[in-house]
Amino acid sequence: MLISDLKKTCLKCAGSGFQAGYDEWGSIKSNLRKACPACSGKGYNLTDLGENLWKLYRPMLQELIREELQNKSTLQK
Numbered sequence: 005m006l007i008s009d010l011k012k013t014c015l016k017c018a019g020s021g022f023q024a025g026y027d028e029w030g031s032i033k034s035n036l037r038k039a040c041p042a043c044s045g046k047g048y049n050l051t052d053l054g055e056n057l058w059k060l061y062r063p064m065l066q067e068l069i070r071e072e073l074q075n076k077s078t079l080q081k
């Protein structure tokens with residue numbers, strides 16, 4: 005499995021994370037670039053497979069974090 009199976013570069017902004025077209029406007033306006041609405045500024049989107057994998061792993065990660073926090077609070081006692 006490749007990472008490209010899980011996420012794909014956003015086509016709207018070509019992976020920049022910003023709204024396309026602003027570069028052509030020069031330095032002043034490029035500072036005002038807005039986050040790309042298609043990928044929320046991440047520059048990529050999850051594929052269906054990536055989405056499913058994230059849903060699978062998410063509860064496990066949450067459990068791991070919960071355990072970690074519990075261990076910490078036990079050590080402090």
Ligand SMILES: [Zn+2]
Pocket residue numbers: 014015016017018019020021022040041042043044045047048
């Ligand atoms: Zn984008």
